[in-house]
Amino acid sequence: MSQPDQPGSAADIPARATAGYTSEYGEPPAGRWAAPGRVNLIGEHTDYNDGFVLPFALPQQTVVAAATTGEPGWTVWSEQSGERIEFDLDDVSEPGRVKGWGAYVAGTVWALRDAGFDVPGARMAIASDVPLGAGLSSSAALESAVLTALADLGGLDLPVDDRPGLAQRAENRYVGIPSGIMDQSASIRCQGGHALFLDCRSLAVEQIPFDLDSAGLTILVVDSRAPHQHVTGEYRARRAACEEGARALGVPALRDVPIDGLDAALARLDDPMIQRRVRHIVTENQRVLDTVELLRAGRVREIGPLLTASHVSMRDDFEITVAEVDVAVEAALAAGAYGARMTGGGFGGCVLALVDTDRVEAVATAVADAYAERGFTAPHSWPVLPTPGAHRLP
Ligand code: GAF
Numbered sequence: 001m002s003q004p005d006q007p008g009s010a011a012d013i014p015a016r017a018t019a020g021y022t023s024e025y026g027e028p029p030a031g032r033w034a035a036p037g038r039v040n041l042i043g044e045h046t047d048y049n050d051g052f053v054l055p056f057a058l059p060q061q062t063v064v065a066a067a068t069t070g071e072p073g074w075t076v077w078s079e080q081s082g083e084r085i086e087f088d089l090d091d092v093s094e095p096g097r098v099k100g101w102g103a104y105v106a107g108t109v110w111a112l113r114d115a116g117f118d119v120p121g122a123r124m125a126i127a128s129d130v131p132l133g134a135g136l137s138s139s140a141a142l143e144s145a146v147l148t149a150l151a152d153l154g155g156l157d158l159p160v161d162d163r164p165g166l167a168q169r170a171e172n173r174y175v176g177i178p179s180g181i182m183d184q185s186a187s188i189r190c191q192g193g194h195a196l197f198l199d200c201r202s203l204a205v206e207q208i209p210f211d212l213d214s215a216g217l218t219i220l221v222v223d224s225r226a227p228h229q230h231v232t233g234e235y236r237a238r239r240a241a242c243e244e245g246a247r248a249l250g251v252p253a254l255r256d257v258p259i260d261g262l263d264a265a266l267a268r269l270d271d272p273m274i275q276r277r278v279r280h281i282v283t284e285n286q287r288v289l290d291t292v293e294l295l296r297a298g299r300v301r302e303i304g305p306l307l308t309a310s311h312v313s314m315r316d317d318f319e320i321t322v323a324e325v326d327v328a329v330e331a332a333l334a335a336g337a338y339g340a341r342m343t344g345g346g347f348g349g350c351v352l353a354l355v356d357t358d359r360v361e362a363v364a365t366a367v368a369d370a371y372a373e374r375g376f377t378a379p380h381s382w383p384v385l386p387t388p389g390a391h392r393l394p
Pocket of ligand 1: 044345
């Protein structure tokens with residue numbers, strides 16, 4: 001099994017952020033804040049339809065080592081890019097002025113200031129082992145780590161429940177990516193050993209125990225390593241199709257189409273493509289609710305078929321999978337996984353598989369073999385357990 005393609009191990013990340021800070025700025029940081037990447041157990045593309053999602057936080061994390069400077073202005077060094085960038089009040093006076101990875105940091109400062117918070121000037125050093133471009137929310141981890149650091153350093157009166165919305169605003173408005181609220185919620189609100197059941201309309205959460213260990217189970221994450229292409233354009237197109245479906249059905253959002261009214265709703269739609277998109281969202285919301293019920297009852301193994309049904313729905317109805325993720329899912333199932341599905345926005349990214357812990361190696365090997373047969377770039381696979389959301393490190 002191979003780990004994400006990043007230097008070092010997860011345990012090194014805080015040390016690397018500290019070392020980076022100290023070498024860049026010539027003194028130690030005042031503190032360090034960590035925020036994780038996420039996988040979504042189930043509930044894909046439901047967040048912007050006011051629906052339900054069930055993500056959990058990964059051991060892979062982004063760490064910000066930081067200290068205030070006493071002056072307005074921000075300096076940020078990133079280990080991954082090797083760059084140091086600076087931005088000032090002018091750059092955060094309106095969206096879009098800082099580009100590239102720095103936009104996620106500047107966008108977070110902009111969103112906080114736009115919400116009326118007095119954000120302290122600061123220096124930051126960032127290290128991360130959340131793989132980039134793998135659909136594990138490296139951008140939400142960065143926004144969430146920076147937001148948590150600045151809120152703490154500035155003593156901002158910002159309840160945890162309000163934080164994901166601000167981080168999402170940074171991404172939507174400053175960076176210009178039309179994502180929903182799932183990823184930032186996962187990075188900020190998840191708890192160790194639990195999946196986060198989030199109602200994306202009310203923003204109510206319930207921490208659902210997800211005790212894989214005592215059930216002898218593991219979630220294996222497989223980075224499909226498929227080239228991500230046209231991701232933002234396709235994402236926008238799916239959002240637009242869902243909005244069109246809701247408009248045609250006369251409901252505020254597809255969340256409002258009940259599962260037992262699905263056939264009647266589909267019969268009212270003329271466009272087969274819109275019908276497929278609507279069917280995915282309505283059935284996916286139901287699969288989240290069914291998964292939550294099973295987990296509440298401690299019947300973890302039994303969620304497998306729901307995970308696989310979610311994949312089939314993403315493949316055939318929402319049309320967001322690619323050959324690499326379909327092959328990974330099929331190979332994992334053939335090797336004995338209870339269920340498997342693509343996780344995240346789609347068009348590549350990662351697959352998760354629910355497997356007996358003593359089958360982890362065998363399933364990972366089966367996926368790698370299936371890839372080799374087809375000449376795909378070798379996948380990366382690694383086991384994960386649900387970890388806590390954003391927090392200050394000791
Ligand atoms: C991406 C988005 F950022 C999320 O908001 C969500 O829509 C997801 O794709 C699909 O479920 O991660």
